Each structure stands twice: as structure tokens, then as C-alpha cells.
Amino acid sequence: MDELSTVLKARALINKVAPTGVPVPIEAYAGEIGAVLRKDKSLGPDEAGYSFEKDGRHYICVNANDRPERQRFTACHEIAHIVLGLPSDHEQLPWWSYAKRPLNEILCDVFAAELLLPYGLFKRFVDKADISLAAIDELAGQFETSTTAAGSRFAAVAGFPCAFVLSEKGAVRYASRSTTLRQGKAWITPRMALPAGSVCARLHGGGVCDGPEETAADLWFSSWDRGGTLLEDARHLQQWNQTIALLWFEDEELPPPSTDRSQADEEGEQGLAELDGILPWPGKKRRR
Numbered sequence: 001m002d003e004l005s006t007v008l009k010a011r012a013l014i015n016k017v018a019p020t021g022v023p024v025p026i027e028a029y030a031g032e033i034g035a036v037l038r039k040d041k042s043l044g045p046d047e048a049g050y051s052f053e054k055d056g057r058h059y060i061c062v063n064a065n066d067r068p069e070r071q072r073f074t075a076c077h078e079i080a081h082i083v084l085g086l087p088s089d090h091e092q093l094p095w096w097s098y099a100k101r102p103l104n105e106i107l108c109d110v111f112a113a114e115l116l117l118p119y120g121l122f123k124r125f126v127d128k129a130d131i132s133l134a135a136i137d138e139l140a141g142q143f144e145t146s147t148t149a150a151g152s153r154f155a156a157v158a159g160f161p162c163a164f165v166l167s168e169k170g171a172v173r174y175a176s177r178s179t180t181l182r183q184g185k186a187w188i189t190p191r192m193a194l195p196a197g198s199v200c201a202r203l204h205g206g207g208v209c210d211g212p213e214e215t216a217a218d219l220w221f222s223s224w225d226r227g228g229t230l231l232e233d234a235r236h237l238q239q240w241n242q243t244i245a246l247l248w249f250e251d252e253e254l255p256p257p258s259t260d261r262s263q264a265d266e267e268g269e270q271g272l273a274e275l276d277g278i279l280p281w282p283g284k285k286r287r288r
């Protein structure tokens with residue numbers, strides 16, 4: 001089982017339920033796979049939920065003491081265990097920790113985020129939203145899910161280059177990148193320490209920030225030869241020693257590769273380009 005087949009199986013279930021309203025009805029997902037949803041008040045604060053099979057029927061129990069959006073995520077995570085046929089590995093860690101999360105658990109989280117924030121439905125909201133963690137908070141509220149889940153899906157469906165990065169204890173645990181950023185080969189090294197000079201590193205070190213700040217793109221992206229300046233909107237979640245960040249380019253485009261840039265510089269040195277009758281129109285992109 002890998003991430004792509006996980007996503008495809010989640011989308012197959014979404015297509016059967018075909019949710020149109022927000023928040024999406026998780027009872028409909030459970031019903032579609034013939035599972036019964038129950039709430040359990042006896043679970044401790046680090047136990048999100050579990051599922052079991054009895055007389056050929058699946059039962060999903062979520063921690064009734066958790067906040068409603070957490071209960072929704074747990075239910076979808078358990079649906080993932082059932083649909084993907086992956087055994088639970090909930091023993092050695094609290095649900096919120098990414099530091100030593102087993103692959104199967106990460107795949108069930110990916111599946112759950114797909115169900116809660118279905119591609120087509122969520123993309124329509126993202127395309128109209130501002131680009132900021134505050135906008136992601138608002139989307140999370142509308143879809144009744146966590147800011148972390150909404151942020152990771154925000155980057156996945158965004159039509160412009162952006163990434164959502166989750167770090168824990170000062171190291172990157174998960175990065176979600178938009179298609180354009182992946183096509184531009186902007187690679188965020190898994191498990192790397194928060195880059196020195198980034199807003200995330202400062203917040204993790206006890207510093208503060210109030211709003212997006214400019215960060216050099218090559219601080220975040222490895223083997224990056226396009227240069228450029230990112231906007232970094234970051235937040236430290238003290239409770240879990242996690243730092244989240246949204247990264248994007250201000251003009252919503254990738255900087256050109258360095259080879260294109262040196263060619264443009266050469267043309268500049270050789271004087272004006274030949275007149276072609278096409279008036280240059282000022283674009284969104286600032287000239288270097």
C-alpha cells in the first residue's frame with residue numbers, strides 16, 4: 001500500500017457517497033461500507049478511537065470526550081483501516097504525534113483527510129480563499145476538521161506553487177506540496193531540521209511572528225536553483241511542540257530556472273530586443 005493507491009481508494013469511496021454539502025457527512029461514508037459508528041466515553045485523552053468486527057459487521061468507536069472535529073477525523077481514520085485492510089498500530093504513541101508514526105497510520109490519516117476534504121468540493125473553496133493560515137483556519141471550520149488536515153489538503157489542491165509543512169520537536173515530519181511545486185522539483189527533505197533563518201525555526205526557538213514573512217526559497221527547498229523569495233506564514237502549537245507553516249511565492253508563480261534567467265540577463269546586456277509589434281504588458285511578476 002502506498003500513498004497513491006490510498007488516495008485512489010479514498011476517492012472511490014467519495015465517488016460512491018458523492019457528498020455535495022459542507023461539512024461532508026461522515027455517517028454516509030460509514031454507512032456506505034456497512035460500519036456502525038459509536039461514541040465511547042471511557043477512552044483516555046490519548047486514545048482517539050478503535051474499530052472491531054463482530055458477526056460480520058464493523059463497529060467504529062470514537063472518543064466521545066474529544067472535540068467534534070477530532071471525532072470526525074478519528075471515524076474517517078478507522079474507516080481507512082477497514083477499507084484499506086490495514087491493522088491498527090495505536091499502541092506506542094498518542095494520536096497527535098508524528099515523530100514515530102508507522103507508515104500504515106500515516107496512510108490512514110491521508111485517507112481520512114481525503115474523505116473530510118474531498119478534492120473537487122474542497123478545491124472550489126480553496127480557489128476562492130486567501131492564502132494564509134487564517135484562511136486555512138476558516139476552511140477547517142467550514143469542513144469541521146483540524147487546521148493541520150485542512151492545511152495539508154490546501155497545499156495538495158492549490159492551483160499555485162505552495163507547500164504546507166508540519167514539524168514536531170524542530171524536525172520536518174510531513175510536507176504537502178501543490179502539483180506546480182512538485183513539477184518545479186521543489187523538494188522538502190523529510191525529517192530535516194527546521195532551516196535556520198526560517199520563521200518556523202524562530203517560533204520553535206520561542207520567538208514570535210505576526211503574519212507572513214519573506215524567506216529565501218533555497219532555505220526550504222533542497223538543490224533549488226531557481227532562487228526566489230517565499231512568503232512563510234507559520235504558527236507554533238505549544239501543546240504538541242509542533243510548528244506548522246504555509247509557504248508560497250508572492251506572485252503565485254515559480255521563479256524561472258536559472259538557465260532561463262541567465263539568458264534573459266544576456267539579452268538585457270545586448271540592448272533592446274528586436275521590435276515585434278507586441279506591447280509588453282506589465283504582469284503580476286516583478287522584474288528582477
Ligand SMILES: [Zn+2]
Pocket residue numbers: 077081088089090105108
Ligand atoms: Zn490507526
